[in-house]
Amino acid sequence: MKQELIHITEELEAGFCSGIDNIKSQSNTLRSIINIVMATILNKGTIYIIGNGGSASQASHMATELVVRYKKNRLPISAISLTTDSALITAAGNDFSFDDVFLRQVSAHLSNNDVLFVFSTSGESTNIIKAASYCVQSNIQVLGVSKAASSITKKGIFIELDPQISAASAQQVHLAIAHILSEYIENAILE
Numbered sequence: 732m733k734q735e736l737i738h739i740t741e742e743l744e745a746g747f748c749s750g751i752d753n754i755k756s757q758s759n760t761l762r763s764i765i766n767i768v769m770a771t772i773l774n775k776g777t778i779y780i781i782g783n784g785g786s787a788s789q790a791s792h793m794a795t796e797l798v799v800r801y802k803k804n805r806l807p808i809s810a811i812s813l814t815t816d817s818a819l820i821t822a823a824g825n826d827f828s829f830d831d832v833f834l835r836q837v838s839a840h841l842s843n844n845d846v847l848f849v850f851s852t853s854g855e856s857t858n859i860i861k862a863a864s865y866c867v868q869s870n871i872q873v874l875g876v877s878k879a880a881s882s883i884t885k886k887g888i889f890i891e892l893d894p895q896i897s898a899a900s901a902q903q904v905h906l907a908i909a910h911i912l913s914e915y916i917e918n919a920i921l922e
Contacts, residue, residue, distance in 0.1 A: 830861060
């Protein structure tokens, strides 16, 4: 059992470190994402965040960090996770299709002043791609983090993760991105 725990821990550590290396090697992309998010905040826009499964949890987590606080008390930032309204999601999934659960929401809520932030492990989920495609057609900026060379990364500005890392490691990196963005934004607002 001890050896198995060590193996699991080492595998998670290797995947997370690989993901952090991906972030470091894409510092210009990360700066672009930060600049767009900051401009959205300054222009009184909203950061809408989506993801499926564990990535949905990261979307909710990031929205919470921005609206409530990360480390420092400050004014709230307008951020909404589109993953948390179970009635809306199940109605859209039932009445239309699960492929439309985010499309229905972005088409109802987002404007050119807003940004869509995507957490996606695979980068191939139809519901994510449909929402991002709507945003592209509507001149709404799409940002996020996903597997390199996936379908979603063609829709906007993305930190692209090594396709070989596990879903668990990708989700750890999603949380790291949420924390990096939250801390940077919080520090910039309080300057």
